Amino acid sequence: MKPNILFITVDQMRWDCLSILGHPVVETPNLDRLARSGVLFRSAYSATPSCIPARAAIFTGMSQRSHGRVGYKDCVPWTYQHTLPGELALAGYHTQCVGKMHVYPARNLCGFHNVVLHDGYLHHNRDKYKTTTNAHFDQCDDYLQWLRQTAGAGYDITDLGLDCNSSTVARPWHLPEHMHPTNWTVTQSIDFMRRRDPSKPFFLWTSFVRPHSPLDPPQAYFDMYKDLEMPDPPIGDWVDTVSAELGGNDPTAIFGQFPKRRLNRARAAYYALITHIDDQIGRLLNALQEYGVYNNTIILFTSDHGELIGDHHYFRKGLPYEGSAKIPFVINDPSGKLGFQPGSEVNEVIELRDIMPTLLTAAQVPIPQKVEGLDLLPLCRGESGSWREYIHGEHTYGSLSNHYVTDGKEKYLWFSQTGEEQLFNLTDDPQELTDLSGDPMKASRLDLWRQRIIAELDRREEGYVEEGRLVAGRPAVACLSHVVT
Incomplete structure (x- = not known):
């Protein structure tokens, strides 16, 4: 029988927020367990680190140049033609998503x-x-309907007064824990186990909105962290600290030096x-065992992008720095049929478009x-062979639009509106503290990476390359023309 697939995604979780990676504060015992008995990827990236384009890569298995979403733009x-759940459904899978999709129309x-x-x-x-003709929110959000039926008609997801994009303001969840969106997502996922078609393998995408803001953990979890000593976020020698000091008043700002007390509370x-989320994932894994399907279910966990939360005085996502673009990534095969090396780690660079070909191959589909991603299963088996040299990422972000x-x-960075370049040695400097782009000893490395960006952007509609050179200041668009026409 074909394997079941449990695909777990979180929204805006940093790559380093796994205790198995030695994080000094956060605890993730269930994800650590999946990594210890599965495969942990240490160089996984979101090529377009915000919700919509990242999910386009997951759904289609294509690069951003092909799926056309190179920034954040709603209502497109x-x-x-082909999606991951659609291909699995055509192959006889019972497909279900619970939680966040962020597609349009909602x-x-x-394919589900x-x-x-x-x-x-x-x-x-x-x-x-x-x-x-856009549907109003209360017509397209199932959690809100459930919340009002359960807690009362007057309740809304905005009741805490926290902005959905603030990474610096936090307070505990105000209702019983079982009413939190994280618990609801797992409750609904478990209910799918009950009502699924048992004659078919299933593809279940459990898609959490958190830890994306609002930063509203249940009180018991907030209490675990609120009094802990928080390490200082990394601040590179290239950061404009004077400007950061002037930008710490707006709670939704993407750049600014905020009061340490507020920042520590937000990080907690x-x-x-x-x-x-980790505890609720443990609850979901337990349900798989109770329904007798755990041993025949492939489990893949990742995030759509990261969260800077103070790194270099930046917040949220969309930027090419590690806190924003690098993501956690774990694959587990409890059956052992796929020949994984349990507890192994993979250092090759991968990205979200690799998910679709990997899961289709595992499902024998x-x-x-049109899929451009690569199958990760050979890496999971420790097989030697050629792999991609690098990945190309980008995001339209106003004056900070980047590649x-x-x-x-x-890592080489090019900011398309200003022409600014940065170069980081991630092996020696994983926190990107030192920009090497101005080091004469690194000129050849800088040019090597610059040429790779030129190759990726050549003949793009924005006109970023002319006569083999990068051209700054071209208007950056969030969607390429073939996806909006």
Whole structure:
């Protein structure tokens, strides 16, 4: 029988927030267990580190150049011919998503048989005065309907007063813990176990909105972290600290030096949300055992992107630095049929588009020709062979619009609006404290990586390359023309 697939994603979780990686504060015992008996990837990246384009890579297995989403832009229809759940459904899988999809329109199934939806707070869905055909939020969010049926008609997900994009303001969840969106996501996932078609293998995507803000962990989890000593975030020697000191007042700012007390409280809440998720993942894994399917279920855990939460005085995502672009990534095969080396680690550089071909191969389902990702199973088996030299990432971000290339050991950054370059030796400097782009001894390495960016951007519609050179200042778009027409 084909294996079941449990695909677990979180939103905005940093790559280093696993206790198995030696994080000085956060505790993730269940994810650590999956890593110790599975395979841990140490150089996994989100090529376009924000929710929508990252999920396009997951759904389609394509690069951002092909799926067309190179920044964050809502309300662009999802019309892809091939999707991961769609291909599995065609192959006889019972497919279900619970939690965050962040597609458009919101109730687009994208190949799933059913979706129990909670995208969190999306501004375009909350606009009560829209005259377009967009559904209002309370018509497309299943968690909100459940919350009002359970807690009372007047409740909303905004009741705490926390902004959905603030990484610096936190407070504990105000309702009983079982009403938290994290618990709800697992409850609904377990309910799928009960009502699934037992004659078919299943593909279940359990998709958490947290630890994306609002930073609202249940009180018990907040108490675990609120009084702990927090290590100082890394601040590179290249950071404009004077400007950072002027930018610490707006709670939704992406750059600024915030009061240490507020920042530590936010980080405590962020870590608490991760441990809360970890406990709920343990609950979900236990349910798989209770339903007798654990030993025939492939489990893949990752995040759509990271969270800077103070690194170099930056917050949120969209930037090419490790806290934003690098992600946790674990694959586990309890059956042992795929020949994994349990407890092994993979250092080759991978990205989100590799998920689709990996899971389709594991399910013995043909991979569509348009898929550009690579099958990770040979790496999980410790097989030697050629692998990609690097990955290319990017994100439209106003004056901070950026591109990066990395092999997990070095990273080159190019900011398309200013032309600024940065070069980091990730092996010796994993926190990106020292920019080597101005070091004459690194000129050849800088040029090597620059040429790789040029190759990736050549003939792009934005006009970033002319006569073999990078051209700064070209207008950056969030979606390439072929996806918005």
